[in-house]
Amino acid sequence: MVSDSGALVASAEDPIRLAIFVKNRAPTVADANVIVLEESLVSHATTPIVEIISREDAVNAVSRFASEGPNKGTRDPKALEVDQVLSDSTSAVNLSRSMGAAALLTSSITSLTKSERRLKDADLGIDRTVHEQVLTVGYRIIDGTTGGSLAASDVVVRSTWQTGGNLSREAPPIEDLLREAGKQLAAKLLELIRSGGMRKPSEAKDEVDVEIRMTIVDLAVPEIIMQDGKPVISSGSYKLEPTAVNVYVDGLLVGAAPGRFKVAPGIHRIKCERPMFKTYEGMASFRPGMTLVIPMQLTDEGLTRLKDNAKFFQDLKERSALSEAQGKLAEGYAEFLRNSEIRIDTSSLKSLSIENNYWLKLLKK
16 A cells, blocks of 8 residues: 555555565675575565565576576676666666566675774783674665665674684674674565555556567668569569567567567667677667667678678679579578578568569478
8 A cells, every 4th residue: 555645555465576686796705695695585574564576586587697606696797787687777677577576676795894903901911803794785676667766775784703812713604694684684674664664666557569670781682573484683672681589678588579579668778689690789769559670780700601692693683584593593592591590571562472573482482
């Protein structure tokens, strides 16, 4: 429920649903310890007023970014992409929507510092060393619809011990600090919700249906039509369209293009990847019923492969009939395109029929 001020007042009948993702930013903390903080936070925060999506669901939502470590490798190069997804507002929105969460809670191990000081007094017979560990952990709650910050906080957990003389205590394990940090973070989160100190997540907007298609930049094939039973070069040309292109919206895979997709309206980051092609990255403003045509550039290897297979086009002249040998080369090129998952884009031509269009006949085989 919501108070008159718009603050969230969660209840057992209407709990807030959070997706939790824990990250490690402290170089002195091993990634293997991330799970300790996460389990403590989840166990203490899971209550009748807070519903937490399982860690497995959250990890699966971003699993493409890394392959190792309990937090999927937050410090290897792929981790930069994870952090972009979790810090960029539109990415956070997409991640929350993909998991059906009202909001996304990101918790970070910020730092772990160690220090020591000497206590020495010959008259009192004191000669000891005081050790201290300080762990800082924070969290941020991101609106699952707008990407705005609903709340943020952090905790600082300390442990001290002494050595020297008759004292030989070892350093307390880092796991103890992480468990206590998770407990304190959960307490802050619950108090924030119970007190109405957190704004209610916005209602999700209806997704819009958009079409995404591809075209190969600066590459086309001549139109070939059938005249008197023979293939003849025409004045037109066809663009080539790659298929099976992976499309990522705000860092998350939404499917393969060309095709239609359900996406949240508004401005988003889009990335398209496919072998033989350079990765495309750009911004798009999605609106209902739109068609987005992405220009894809071939890599040097891909360009060489397509051009080597299409060299016979250089000898073709407009209105000339294909020889039997050239027809065989055209058939081979059509087969090469099929195997390469590239199709001839004939959508811009007004009147086409399989009976008089040579390429369509070949591609239908």
